[in-house]
Amino acid sequence: MDEKTLSKICLSITLIGIIIFLVTYQNEFEEKTATQLSSEENGKGILFGRIEQVIQNYPTTLFVLNDGNESLIYYPKKTTLEKGQYVQVYAEHIIENIDSNTKLKGKKQESLFAQKVIEK
């Protein structure tokens, strides 16, 4: 095998990779309302709204977001979020036991799981 053959193999890998990526890639996060997201099992979406209440900031964050309807959002990181702030939330709809470190420990809560919270 010479360097030209190796270059052709590299080029083929790149092109095949790009084709597979373009065929399979779906943007997982699209703009939705919390109500829409809650109705989808394992749904994902970008929410925008105002923080109505911050239940806790540390060691994880739990807050109520209002985007027309109120929803409980769980974010597995500490934050400095405050009531009244506007945020964009990359969220998933997961039904699970909320982290035992939170104030709602032990309760099976239906919350939206935030992957990322951006203060606006």
Place this chain on the structure above:
Amino acid sequence: MIIFFCLLGAICGIIAGIIPGLHSNNIAVLLAASPFFGMEITAFMLSLCTVQSFVDFIPSTFLSAPSENTFEGVLPGHKMLLEGRGIEAICLTTAGGIVAVLIGSTLTPIFFMFIEQNSEQLIQITPLVLIIALFTFIIWEKGINGKLIALFVIIAAGAQGILFQNQVFPLITGYFGIAGTLYALNERPSQIKQTENAQIKLSMLKDSPAGIIGGAIVAVMPGIGSNTAAGIINLFKNKVTDSNNNEKYLAMLGAINVSNFFFSFATLLALSKARNGAMLAIQEKIMYTENTLFYGTLIMIISAGIGGLSAIWIAKKAAKFLKNNKTKTLSIGTILFMILLVGALNGVLGLIALFFSTALGIFVLTKKAKRSLCMSSLIVPTLFFYLFILL
């Protein structure tokens, strides 16, 4: 958009790869401060790292100016360069990397599940593996003298690692960058004629699958770098098959370097633990969804192809450039650049660390000891850290 970020990362990977001393970690620091996040930033960083892991071998081979991942490739690469086979050396690391991509990408989901289910056990065995690595360094050195030198280097490098905490860049640059370039200055003729065509036999890639195991070790075990893993595997293979030669070794190093990023990414997703600076940068930026591993792996496959193509193309250009230019002047320029970079990034303490690490690096080279011994500067502090946690 994702493909655009992938291509942008590839361009930055090429730049980071060809400039000695510039590492993806330096770019990762800037990236961590950027407002980007999600798949875009993941694509950028994975592409940068993958492409750099191919291109990185060019300064190691042509200037003897290695990075922390390629330093063991300097001597075999340098030897091939002096024989006029510099392009072939780069083709070998590229071919090893491509083998790692083809096999490693299929193993990534299995590796992910294994890591996720055995995270506790991995933490417990980490100190043991690090101790074994240190003992291996000593045991495999030839003769009592060699073993004593190895022991001395482990103690000296370990002490430097503890004394100069957070000075990894100056230490690595000293051990493997400046020491290697200074050492090579005496051996290198001013002009080297290079063969333009490379021929790679499939038998030369025989050790590349073993390199994938090395990549997995590097991705899981803190303190163990690509070269340490290569050294251990190579020494072991030496005893078993006696099949050591420059070509196989370079292909294996290429495989370790590339597969390391596949497995580091899987480790990040499985344990939320970053095993290198690049993963640390995307740790806070990444979306942990069920598709992230698949898309990330695809990005790395695409980037590996680009990295391979770039490495071969740049190697040909570098060979032509060296034919017409005095390499000694270039090497001196590289040394000055590395000193300036350390001064700019790490200040006076960095320059002090650079001085002592260069001295130790030259000592290792003149005594013909394994350069992996210098990695003790990372292994020893990590070992103490884990022993402190567990005991």
